[in-house]
Amino acid sequence: MVRRRLCCARRLSRFRHARLGSDPQCPSRRLAARRASLPRKSKRCACAPPCRAISGYLNGTALVHDYLNQRGGAERVFAQIARAFPDAPIYTALYDPSVTGDLFRGRTINVSPLGKLPAVNRYFRALAPLYPAVFEAFDFSGYDTIVSSTTAWAKGVRVPAGAIHVSYVNTVSRFIFAYDEYTRGFALRDLARPIVGQLARWDREAAQRPTRLIANSRNVAARIRAHYGRDAEVLHCPVELDRFTVGAGAGDYFFIASRLLPYKRIEIAIDACDAAGVPLLIAGSGPAEAALQRHARGTTTSLLGFIDDRRLNALLGNARAAIVPGEEDFGLAPLEAAASGTPTIALRAGGALETIREHETGEFFDQPASAALQQAIARFDRSRYDPQALRRHAETFSPAAFTERLRQLVADAPR
Incomplete structure (x- = not known):
C-alpha cells in the first residue's frame, strides 16, 4: 500500500524545468557544449591544482536541502554551503521565507509541488511517505555537480549519468533508526510504524546513491558506517562567528x-535546574513545545519561544552556562556558546565530545538523568573559564575553513 502511495505521489509530483532541457542559452547547456568541444586530453587544467577541468564549473552546480521551513542548525549549515556555491540554484521540498529570514534571500529556490499546499508547514512531518517521490522527481538535467544537505531525504535525489552528487549528512535519519526516541510522546506513533519500515528500506537504498558522503562529525560518520555500510569524510559544521x-x-x-523535540531531553534540564533552585531560560520552538510548557509550570524555567539573533547573542553571552541535556549529532550549541564566551554543561555522548574540551570549554555529566545534571550544576564554577579562550576555541570551526574544505571535497569527488 505504501509502495502504491509512493508511486502515485511520484506521478503526481513529476515536474520538469524546461529551461534546463531545451534552452540553448542555459549556462549549464553552454558549459556542456564547451566541454564537448574540448579534446579528451584537455579534461584537466594544466595550470591549476587538480580540480574540475573547466574553470567556472560551478555554473553547472545545483544545491538540495530537505526543507527550508525551519531556522535551526541544519539550515544555518546549509546557508554556509550555499555561500560556498553562490551561483547555484537551490532545490527543496518546502520553503518558508518568513521563518528562514535572510538566510537564503536573493537565491533562486525551486520548491516542490508540496510547497504549494495550504498550511503545509504546520503538518510537514506527517507527509513523510511522500518525500522520497518528491526528491526523486527533481530534474537535474544539465547539471554536472549536485551538492545536497540532508537529515533524511535530499541524499536520495537522482542525478544525470556522469554527474557527481556529494551529500553532507547532518544525521542518519533519526525518525527511522531512533524511532521510539524521536517520537516519544507523539500520538499515533504505533500506527505509523509499518510506514516507517518502508521508509527505512528506501533510506538505505538512497544512501548508496551519492558519489561521496560527508558527515558533520565522527559521531555521524560512525552511524553512516553502521546503518549504510559506507565510509564518509568528516567535515565539522562551521560557527557563524559574526553572529556572536x-x-x-x-x-x-x-x-x-534548541529545537524542541523529544530526543533533545530538555525536560531533564528543567527538572535539574528546578531541583538546584537556579533559573533556566529556553529559546526555541518545535513539536514538543506545548508538552514542555506544561512540564515547566511552577518551576524555575521560562520558555521564550523563537528569539532573534540579537537577543540570542545577548542571552547566551550573559548566561552562567549553556546546557545540552541530550545526545547531539554534532554539537553546534556548545560552539555557539563558546563564540559568546560562555561554557557548556553537556551529556557525555555524541557530537559534544568533539566540540567541548572538558574543564576548558565546558563540563560533562555522565547519565541522561536530571540527578546527574543537577550534580554537574552544583559543581560548576563560571569563574574558572576564560571567555577569550572560549572564543578562540570557536574560531577553529570558522566558515572560511569549512568552505575551503567543502569545495575541495566536491572538486575531488570521483566521477
Missing part, C-alpha cells in the same frame, strides 16, 4: 537554545 560577541557572563541563569 563575547558577553560579560553576568547573569545568574542557565540557557538552552
Whole structure:
C-alpha cells in the first residue's frame, strides 16, 4: 500500500524545468557544449591544482536541502554551503521565507509541488511517505555537480549519468533508526510504524546513491558506517562567528537554545535546574513545545519561544552556562556558546565530545538523568573559564575553513 502511495505521489509530483532541457542559452547547456568541444586530453587544467577541468564549473552546480521551513542548525549549515556555491540554484521540498529570514534571500529556490499546499508547514512531518517521490522527481538535467544537505531525504535525489552528487549528512535519519526516541510522546506513533519500515528500506537504498558522503562529525560518520555500510569524510559544521560577541557572563541563569523535540531531553534540564533552585531560560520552538510548557509550570524555567539573533547573542553571552541535556549529532550549541564566551554543561555522548574540551570549554555529566545534571550544576564554577579562550576555541570551526574544505571535497569527488 505504501509502495502504491509512493508511486502515485511520484506521478503526481513529476515536474520538469524546461529551461534546463531545451534552452540553448542555459549556462549549464553552454558549459556542456564547451566541454564537448574540448579534446579528451584537455579534461584537466594544466595550470591549476587538480580540480574540475573547466574553470567556472560551478555554473553547472545545483544545491538540495530537505526543507527550508525551519531556522535551526541544519539550515544555518546549509546557508554556509550555499555561500560556498553562490551561483547555484537551490532545490527543496518546502520553503518558508518568513521563518528562514535572510538566510537564503536573493537565491533562486525551486520548491516542490508540496510547497504549494495550504498550511503545509504546520503538518510537514506527517507527509513523510511522500518525500522520497518528491526528491526523486527533481530534474537535474544539465547539471554536472549536485551538492545536497540532508537529515533524511535530499541524499536520495537522482542525478544525470556522469554527474557527481556529494551529500553532507547532518544525521542518519533519526525518525527511522531512533524511532521510539524521536517520537516519544507523539500520538499515533504505533500506527505509523509499518510506514516507517518502508521508509527505512528506501533510506538505505538512497544512501548508496551519492558519489561521496560527508558527515558533520565522527559521531555521524560512525552511524553512516553502521546503518549504510559506507565510509564518509568528516567535515565539522562551521560557527557563524559574526553572529556572536563575547558577553560579560553576568547573569545568574542557565540557557538552552534548541529545537524542541523529544530526543533533545530538555525536560531533564528543567527538572535539574528546578531541583538546584537556579533559573533556566529556553529559546526555541518545535513539536514538543506545548508538552514542555506544561512540564515547566511552577518551576524555575521560562520558555521564550523563537528569539532573534540579537537577543540570542545577548542571552547566551550573559548566561552562567549553556546546557545540552541530550545526545547531539554534532554539537553546534556548545560552539555557539563558546563564540559568546560562555561554557557548556553537556551529556557525555555524541557530537559534544568533539566540540567541548572538558574543564576548558565546558563540563560533562555522565547519565541522561536530571540527578546527574543537577550534580554537574552544583559543581560548576563560571569563574574558572576564560571567555577569550572560549572564543578562540570557536574560531577553529570558522566558515572560511569549512568552505575551503567543502569545495575541495566536491572538486575531488570521483566521477
